[in-house]
Amino acid sequence: MYYKVAEAHESNYPNPITIKKGTKVKVGDKYNGPENWEKWRYCYTLDNRTEGWVPEQLLVIENEYGIILEDYTAKELNVEKNEIVKGIKELNGWLWCVKLIDNDEGWLPKEKLRS
Numbered sequence: 884m885y886y887k888v889a890e891a892h893e894s895n896y897p898n899p900i901t902i903k904k905g906t907k908v909k910v911g912d913k914y915n916g917p918e919n920w921e922k923w924r925y926c927y928t929l930d931n932r933t934e935g936w937v938p939e940q941l942l943v944i945e946n947e948y949g950i951i952l953e954d955y956t957a958k959e960l961n962v963e964k965n966e967i968v969k970g971i972k973e974l975n976g977w978l979w980c981v982k983l984i985d986n987d988e989g990w991l992p993k994e995k996l997r998s
Contacts, residue, residue: 884969884970884998885967885968885969885970885983885998886967886968886969886970886978886980886996886997886998887965887966887967887996887997887998888962888963888964888965888966888967888968888991888995888996888997889964889995889996889997890964890994890995891962891963891964891995892959892960892961892962892991892992892995893961894958894959894960894961894989895959896935896957896959898933899933899935899956899957899958899959900926900927900928900933900934900935900936900937900955900956900957901933901955901956901957901958902926902928902937902951902954902955902956903951903954904951904952904953904954905950905951906928906950906951907929907948907949907950907951908926908927908928908929908937908942908948908949908950908951909926909927909928909929909947909948909949910924910925910926910942910944910947910948910949911924911925911926911927912924912925913925914936918976918992918994919976920975920976920977920992921975921976922938922939922940922974922975923936923937923938923939923975924936924937924938924939924942924944924949925937926942926949935957936957937949937951937955937957938955938974938975939975940952940974940975941953941955956989957990958988958989958990959989959990959991960980960982960987960988960989960990960991961987961989962982962991962995966982966983966984967982967983967984968980968981968982968983968991968996969981969983970996971988973993976992976993976994977990977991977992977993978990978991978992978993978996980996
């Protein structure tokens, strides 16, 4: 599905967590904010080099650790208002998108998009 960006978005995370299927991570807090995005957990690679938000659906959690069920990156997509993106996958209020202008990919909050 194609979307028009209703509100510009810029990532606050220049070094997003990027992890391969089967990787073990340390699982931190659940997201707790005014947006009510549910099922997001803050995770850390075991070498503490990267960290970021991971959807709970992609984790098998045991105590304070988790195993990643599929390749994942927390890369957010920087967009300007009125750009057109193609939505690929939706998880917990966010949509994995591809910008039509340059094929750049990343996550966008669905609330900033209009179909």
